[in-house]
Amino acid sequence: WRLGGKVRGCGPEAATELADAARAVLACQEAGARERVLRRESVRLFGDSKRLEMLTTWLDLLSTGELVADGPLDRSHAWATLGLRREPQPLLRAVSGELQVGRDRIPLVRPWVGIAPESLQALYSPARTLLSIENLASFHEAARLPRADARLLLYTGGMPSPAWREAYARIRACLRPDAGIYHWGDIDEGGFRIAAVLAATASASGRLLRPWC
Numbered sequence: 001w002r003l004g005g006k007v008r009g010c011g012p013e014a015a016t017e018l019a020d021a022a023r024a025v026l027a028c029q030e031a032g033a034r035e036r037v038l039r040r041e042s043v044r045l046f047g048d049s050k051r052l053e054m055l056t057t058w059l060d061l062l063s064t065g066e067l068v069a070d071g072p073l074d075r076s077h078a079w080a081t082l083g084l085r086r087e088p089q090p091l092l093r094a095v096s097g098e099l100q101v102g103r104d105r106i107p108l109v110r111p112w113v114g115i116a117p118e119s120l121q122a123l124y125s126p127a128r129t130l131l132s133i134e135n136l137a138s139f140h141e142a143a144r145l146p147r148a149d150a151r152l153l154l155y156t157g158g159m160p161s162p163a164w165r166e167a168y169a170r171i172r173a174c175l176r177p178d179a180g181i182y183h184w185g186d187i188d189e190g191g192f193r194i195a196a197v198l199a200a201t202a203s204a205s206g207r208l209l210r211p212w213c
Contacts, residue, residue, distance in 0.1 A: 008068070017055055021062055027041070039086075056078050074189075076159065089157040090115060091114060091117040132153075152171070156185075159193065183199075
């Protein structure tokens, strides 16, 4: 802006919007790995239920660090990266075994079970493969395939939020050391972004994420 250029198509007249976006990003970071409802959080921060949606371009800039977007902006991806959702998203999984939620162990009934991602403490399963799936229809289809118990299936709910990624890490830590880690995603820009986030999360614990089939 000092040099007379534009950032994401806007000049310094957008400084107030950028400042509001920075305030929102800081609030998300201070909240930790907990998903928040987009419009409820917008009211809490700004007294306006749609203010955060108006700041999406700047939220994306601050979370990615990219002054120039490298493709069309996926609004839901930008929000989810910060832990913001239009509505609460359960962590859906399909496998045999048990979940540890607080002091309780909950049996994993077929074909799938969903809980809030931040409530998951551990998962006990004999699964030999962890497969995350981007598409909800594909998740339901895979959950009904023969020998589904050999695979732990997770629905990403779009771009994985910080809370989802923490639950993902806890689940990986509970699996056998030689368990394969795979992802089944859409073959488009959004799908590759999701796969990249999951690959980075797996790599942080020394695991390699592979594409399914």
